Amino acid sequence: MSASIREQGLKKPVTVAEYLFKRLHEVGIRSVHGVPGDFNLVALDYVSKAGLKWVGSVNELNAAYAADGYARIKGISALVTTFGVGELSAMNGVAGAYSEHVPVVHIVGCPSTTSQRSGMLLHHTLGNGDFNVFANMSSQISCDSARLNNPAEVADQIDNSLRKCWIHSRPVYMMLPTDMVEKKIEGARLDQPIDLAEPKNDEERENYVVDVVLGYLHAAKSPIILVDACAVRHRVLDEVRELVGKTGLPVFVTPMGKGAIDETSPTYGGVYAGTGSHPNVSARVEAADLVLSIGTLKSDFNTTGFSYRTSQLNTIDFHSTHCTVRYSEYPGVAMRGVLRKVVARVDRGKLSKQPSAEVVNEVAANRDSSDTITQAYFWPRIGEYLLEKDIVVTETGTANFGIWETKFPPGVTGVDQILWGSIGWSVGAAQGAALAAKDMGVDRRTVLFVGDGSFQLTAQEVSTMIRHNLKITIFLIYNEGFTIERFIHGMEAEYNDVSRWHYTDVPTVFGASDKQVRKLVVKTKDQLEKMLTETEFNKAGGLQFVELWMPKHDAPRALKITTEMAAKQNAED
Known part of the structure; x- marks a missing residue:
């Protein structure tokens, strides 16, 4: 024709x-x-x-x-x-x-x-x-x-x-x-709109899986819920939150799942990542006799070098394409339908619940007498700076691991790239995230935490932020190079160094007027406190660029543990 x-x-x-x-x-x-x-x-x-x-x-x-x-x-x-x-x-x-x-x-x-x-x-x-x-x-x-x-x-x-x-x-x-x-x-x-509905599970198979899940759940003595990345990506957070609310079970998140759960909830127990977890978190999760694991992605950095101490015999995995109950896999039974029926049919009277330790931002416990802004002090302090519904973007490196120690207010969305881990990703991602919030007509702060080494790869995207008048607060962590690489190998190696830029001049180079951007250099705890409590800074009415000085050889506790594991794996024959 x-x-x-x-x-x-x-x-x-x-x-x-x-x-x-x-x-x-x-x-x-x-x-x-x-x-x-x-x-x-x-x-x-x-x-x-x-x-x-x-x-x-x-x-x-x-x-x-x-x-x-x-x-x-x-x-x-x-x-x-x-x-x-x-x-x-x-x-x-x-x-x-x-x-x-x-x-x-x-x-x-x-x-x-x-x-x-x-x-x-x-x-x-x-x-x-x-x-x-x-x-x-x-x-x-x-x-x-x-x-x-x-x-x-x-x-x-x-x-x-x-x-x-x-x-x-x-x-x-x-x-x-x-x-x-x-x-x-x-x-x-x-x-005619495109049909975006997910295929429904076979009802008989779905009901069978639900019966099996409920059988183990009602019999467990210390069950918990663990929420990971694919619960977010495959849009089952409504079902997850209903499950948490209905059961009242202790709930934990993985690093890739951070922000999926209201961290002010009394049942929230913290971030679980194997040996990199807070000791109270790892003790509670690993003592559970049943783990309802939702959307798990057990990558090396998400598990602190595959250091989970939980048994598959005590685990039920919910995925977008299948469910696994202990060692039995049910292909084609997707998690959304199963979770909805579990929520509808669970008997709260049959549930045994053990409390979790309270999660707090441990600011006072990590404040020493020096002026230096340490990683241990900074990340809990950021938990007190953040506001409800903030978008928090963290770069591969110190930020991705440090944010584990930050307790989020309600509605905060965590944006990270722990599995792929492409350095420099966060600068572009922050632009996209802030633009998405603007397109949705919602007033949300976008806060980016990026190291100096990573920033140098993609600094040009600040130009796009300026072009579209996006409201982004950038914390540029100035610690003289590629910190995560230093801790894996080559602490003093030249290849882990980067050139010293005049970082706060970057927005000006890319065309920002003094009215469009606010630039600050913060070197001490007192300067940090003054900035974080300032009304204008918290309003974040436009682009804010903070050059934040931190020690070259300092890193979050979890990063040190994870990189030690990574170095060992790299050295294996």
């Missing part, structure tokens, strides 16, 4: 780009990250027409990091790059989103279908006529790959990819040729 005949049969003809961007708007995206390139320029003309805002990051890697942060707050995000050079620059950020179960729609503008069929020797290619090589690479870090080459199939491909992105909570890849951008397809489909 010729294109003209096919288009004559369309009820509401729309261009492919219009269809795609309207679907992005429908699923909740309001801002699109990315970098323009000659193979995506015409498509970008349709971004604003669909009610979306073009962000315009300074490079594709930062754009991918920002899309990751945006999705963690808004639910899903979009990233647009150009073919080859652009998409490869973004790949590290997309891989991180895949690793950590973050739904990002990666749209790649590519050469026309005619050019691809002819194997033309075009720029941004490897010069071998293979136009699928980059898509094949991305297929390993995407839950769906769609080559939008045929107008008759494009709408189905877009809808299917977006559904998979949402349900699996992982990136999808769309390859959009230049000659497909303005092809007409059926716009009447837009009147």
Whole structure:
């Protein structure tokens, strides 16, 4: 069928780009990250027409990091790059989103279908006529790959990819040729929203799993709940919180699950990460005779070097694709339906509950007589500075481990990247998270904690923060280099050093006026106290940049333990 005949049969003809961007708007995206390139320029003309805002990051890697942060707050995000050079620059950020179960729609503008069929020797290619090589690479870090080459199939491909992105909570890849951008397809489909509902469990199998779970739960003498990252990523926090409220059981979080539970709740017991945990936490969790583990990701840094001292014989794991009760696995029985029925059917009168130790910000206990701002003092003190509903972004390194010692107020969202651990990620992620909050029309502070070494990798993203007038408070931890690497290997090695920047000048270099940014240098505890209690600083009306001095050889307790384990693993034959 010729294109003209096919288009004559369309009820509401729309261009492919219009269809795609309207679907992005429908699923909740309001801002699109990315970098323009000659193979995506015409498509970008349709971004604003669909009610979306073009962000315009300074490079594709930062754009991918920002899309990751945006999705963690808004639910899903979009990233647009150009073919080859652009998409490869973004790949590290997309891989991180895949690793950590973050739904990002990666749209790649590519050469026309005619050019691809002819194997033309075009720029941004490897010069071998293979136009699928980059898509094949991305297929390993995407839950769906769609080559939008045929107008008759494009709408189905877009809808299917977006559904998979949402349900699996992982990136999808769309390859959009230049000659497909303005092809007409059926716009009447837009009147019917994409079905984003998760597939339901087989009821008989689900009921059986619920019966088994309740049997063990009602018989346990000291059960607890442990909440991890995938409870957040796969959107079962409402069910988890109902379970905690209904049962009154002690509840703990992993480092990747921090912020999932109201930490002011009397049943909240702290952060469990094996040997890196507070001694009271590890003692309580490891004494439990039943652990309801929800959305677990037992990576090395999430478990302090695989140092859990809990038995699978005493564990029930709830996942997005299956449940495991002790050593019995139930594939295809997803956690949402099971959790809902457990909440509905659990008998509180049959539950045995042992109390947890109270969690507090141990500020006084870690304040010594020196002026030095130590890691041990800083992180509990930050717990008193934070406000309800803050967004707290922590970088790989001292921040990711130090925040374990911070008790969050209600509604705080923790944003970290403990599994993928790409240094510099947090700067872009903070931009994306703050923009997501702005797009949602909610007044939330975004607070970023990043080391000087990590900051130097992605400092350019401060430019995007300024461009969009985002309210972000940046705590730049100045401790002279890559601290986490120092503790793994090479404490005094030159390769773990970084150049000394004039950090507080960075916003000015990127165009911020004195009205747009407030810059502070904090070297002592007294200076820190004065700043954290100042009304204007707490209002955080715009960009605030704090250069915070901490000792070169200091690190959070949990980081020291974890890096010692990592060094041992690296040395094993």
